[in-house]
Amino acid sequence: MTIYKQIKDVIEKYNKIIILRHIIPDGDSYGSQLGLKELIKTNYPNKEVYAFGEEIEYLKHAGKPDEFTDESIFNEALVIVTDCGNVERIDNQNYDKGAYLLKIDHHPDATPYGDLSWVDVTYTSASEMVGDLAIQNNWEITPVAARVIYHGICTDSGRFLFGGLSPRTFEVAAKLIGTGFDVSEMYKTMYKRSFPVIALQSELIASAKVTDHKVGYVILTDELMKKYNLSYDENGKFSNLLKDIEGIDIWITFSIREDGKWRVEFRSNNLAINDLAVKWGGGGHKLASGAIIDNLDQVMQVVEDANQINNLLNDE
Numbered sequence: 001m002t003i004y005k006q007i008k009d010v011i012e013k014y015n016k017i018i019i020l021r022h023i024i025p026d027g028d029s030y031g032s033q034l035g036l037k038e039l040i041k042t043n044y045p046n047k048e049v050y051a052f053g054e055e056i057e058y059l060k061h062a063g064k065p066d067e068f069t070d071e072s073i074f075n076e077a078l079v080i081v082t083d084c085g086n087v088e089r090i091d092n093q094n095y096d097k098g099a100y101l102l103k104i105d106h107h108p109d110a111t112p113y114g115d116l117s118w119v120d121v122t123y124t125s126a127s128e129m130v131g132d133l134a135i136q137n138n139w140e141i142t143p144v145a146a147r148v149i150y151h152g153i154c155t156d157s158g159r160f161l162f163g164g165l166s167p168r169t170f171e172v173a174a175k176l177i178g179t180g181f182d183v184s185e186m187y188k189t190m191y192k193r194s195f196p197v198i199a200l201q202s203e204l205i206a207s208a209k210v211t212d213h214k215v216g217y218v219i220l221t222d223e224l225m226k227k228y229n230l231s232y233d234e235n236g237k238f239s240n241l242l243k244d245i246e247g248i249d250i251w252i253t254f255s256i257r258e259d260g261k262w263r264v265e266f267r268s269n270n271l272a273i274n275d276l277a278v279k280w281g282g283g284g285h286k287l288a289s290g291a292i293i294d295n296l297d298q299v300m301q302v303v304e305d306a307n308q309i310n311n312l313l314n315d316e
């Protein structure tokens with residue numbers, strides 16, 4: 001039996017379904033979670049479906065999570081977790097209080113979990129997986145579901161630029177656009193930039209450092225955040241600022257967090273940087289991963305580790 005059919009069978013078996021995703025949500029976690037919710041509600045109108053997790057200001061246009069009140073709601077529920085590689089990062093730690101746990105994810109399966117797990121790193125995004133699941137099961141896809149899923153594919157793949165594009169990515173995208181949602185309206189909304197953000201970007205680029213080992217990095221300090229009136233949940237916007245620049249193979253973005261720790265985003269064109277992220281307590285994909293460090297003193301150690309990755313290449 002295919003995994004698509006297995007998942008369909010599990011969904012059909014439960015009347016109450018709770019969909020969760022990772023903390024500090026991004027477009028893909030919204031897309032896979034809220035898209036799947038909308039799909040289930042359309043194709044199984046009698047089921048109770050909830051999507052819990054923090055609501056993020058800049059993602060308000062993509063959709064709205066449900067209000068979580070009480071853990072008793074998990075009783076007898078099918079719990080589906082999308083776009084989240086490890087249980088520590090699930091946004092609602094009651095995830096194991098349901099009757100059955102299903103994982104749907106495209107990150108490397110470092111810490112497997114769930115009674116049933118569909119993990120496939122060949123997808124650009126968990127949103128593409130959810131779109132494919134709908135297609136394979138012949139589910140009706142509403143324009144509302146299509147918009148949030150398409151948005152998730154766009155954010156994780158840099159609008160069809162990276163993240164393991166395949167013919168399937170475009171087949172799913174074609175099906176989604178075919179529902180008739182307003183894709184140009186969506187692009188206008190998601191790519192709208194504010195002047196302070198652009199000014200901050202130019203200041204970051206001007207202050208960027210590049211090592212002999214072709215490691216580039218920028219540091220987004222609290223001072224800069226305040227100067228440009230940026231909110232902390234926006235500090236992930238700059239992880240590709242140093243992408244596609246000659247002489248940079250690995251680029252790292254250090255951003256201050258609300259709790260005073262530092263968010264570290266690693267990106268690379270072809271050198272695997274996920275082990276580096278794991279070393280610093282994080283994880284992610286081969287060419288895009290992240291971690292959190294305690295203080296700025298650790299920045300140079302992280303950069304030095306990245307230099308080591310590019311050692312061989314530099315010696316050639």
Ligand SMILES: [Mn+2]
Binds near residue numbers: 029156
């Ligand atoms: Mn993702």
